[in-house]
Amino acid sequence: MKLFFIALFITAELFASLDSITSFDADFVQSITDEKNKTISYTGHIIATKPQNARWSYFKPVKKEVYINDYDVTIVEPEIEQVIIRRIESNFDFFKMIANAKEDSKDSYTAKYGDTLFNIKKSGNLIESISYLDEFENRVTIVFKNQKQNQSINKILFMPSYPLEFDIIRD
Structure with missing residues (x-):
């Protein structure tokens, strides 16, 4: 469940600290390092x-699609022919959390949600990376490349798409 909040947090963070951005498009590398390195x-x-x-x-x-729309998260996992649909907690206030992010140094910020502390690195108006410890004490870092902002994005891209024969799990 924390993965959904992290994805939502990151999405919200891309915009909340950068008021002029209305859309974001980027490649990413997400690295997860355990206690054994x-x-x-x-x-x-x-x-x-x-x-x-x-x-x-x-x-x-592995191939996977994670769609976030208002209060729903849909995860499509083609390799196991499964779709997970979850409702997002209504008390999770993305923008309030972001508004409370503190600048540690130039282009470096921290924000807290629950027990998790997020470290955010920016370059100019773009977020370069976000890192945190997950619930298993793994170090997670997401690095963004080829960022584009304020481009028109077709809303159809946010509509989950999957074959009807996939197993659907509603949580």
């Missing part, structure tokens, strides 16, 4: 628009 990296692409629309497309090592 073993790291797994995921590559993918994110597109997002204000206020709460995002699509995280994971390409490697």
Whole structure:
């Protein structure tokens, strides 16, 4: 469940600290390092628009689509032919949390949600990376590349798409 809040937080963070941005499009590498210093990296692409629309497309090592629309998160996992649909907590206030982010130094910020502290690095008006410890004490870092902002994005890209024969789990 925390993955959904992290994805939502990151999506919100892309916009809340950068008031002039209305859309965000970037490639990313997400690295997760465990307590034994073993790291797994995921590559993918994110597109997002204000206020709460995002699509995280994971390409490697497995394909997965994560759609965030208002109060729903839909995860499509083609390799296991499964779709998970979850409702987002109504008391999760993205923008209030972001408004409370503190600048640690030039282009470096921290924000807290629950027990998790997020470290955010920016370059100019763009977020370069976000890092945090997850609920298993893994170090997670997401680095963005090829960022584009304020481009028109077709809203259809945020509509979950999957074959009807996939198993659907509603949580």
